[in-house]
Amino acid sequence: IRMLQKRIIYRPQEGNYRVLIFENADQMNQSSANAFLKTLEEPPEYVILILTTTKVNSLLPTIISRCQKVHFNSVSIQDVEKLLVEQYHHRDDEAKIYARICNGNVENAIRMAEEEQVKIREQSLEILNYVYNNDLRAFYEFNEKFSKNSQTKRLADIFDHLILWLGDLIHLEYNPKQIINIDKLNELQIFRNKMDFNEGKIQKVIDFLELAKRRLEGHINKELLLINAFYKIYNLYYSQE
Structure with missing residues (x-):
């Protein structure tokens, strides 16, 4: 200032x-x-x-009160794809995935294409695999290492990707054309087949993850927050309710 x-x-x-x-x-x-x-x-x-x-x-x-508000709409997914291919030299299939994940946000799409962001996406998929395989030990080992070495923004990105994965499970059931992670259809189908599908329960987990992202803006135990998020997803598969 x-x-x-x-x-x-x-x-x-x-x-x-x-x-x-x-x-x-x-x-x-x-x-x-x-x-x-x-x-x-x-x-x-x-x-x-x-x-x-x-x-x-x-x-x-x-x-x-002293500003004039100007609302900007998201750029079309097709335009983001074109930008990533022509200006950032990504393959067509990569650009298509990154553009869909970032839903028209050019800055996020460019950032998503970075190696570190690709790794974060894979880590979010690892968490789902820990759930699917009922491998609590592996998750706790992952969480301990991740929470100690990661910044708050990285955990927020993990939550963003988990929200997209869960949303895709709903899309898989009702409208497959809306699936974001189109390169992981096999994994999504495997996750879906093991689950007693309940859209309402999935949406509650998505709501929890959105809330968890907001909590990251304050002082909070990141390790515990990720554990809570893990068990919310875990209960979609193994809850007796």
Whole structure:
């Protein structure tokens, strides 16, 4: 914020405006938000401030009231596929999967195509395999190592992928054309066949995972949270209810 306040003093050398973009503005802490508010209230006439966020309600109401909201729709999956192939040189089959997983979010699709994100997707599939094989020991070994060596964002990504896998189990039952993980149809069918399918129970687990992602924004035991998520999925297969 201090850097911003220094930069906006100077007029642009080219063009009529100086445009400053703040990505993920909801991540500003209280102190930064209050300091930014002073700039937002009376910006120079040649300055345009753009704040981006997917969590507008996390911004201070006083900031929201001083901004004009502009909603952006997701890019079509086909356009994301084209971008990944033409500009990032991915194979057609890779681009198709990454674009579907990220549902039109270009930034996430580009990030998904990175080696680390591919690994995270595979780790989420490992968790489902631990459930399928009733291998609690292997899961606890995985969780201990993962929780100690991973950042919060990585666990949030794991939850995102688990949500997609579970959603695909529902799509497999009712509308296979909507399946996201189209390269893993065999695995999905195996998971589905062992399960006493109950859409309502699956949706409750998805809701739990969404809640778990929000809890990661606070101070929470990541290892315990992943254990809880694991048993929510585990109970879809082995619960006696």
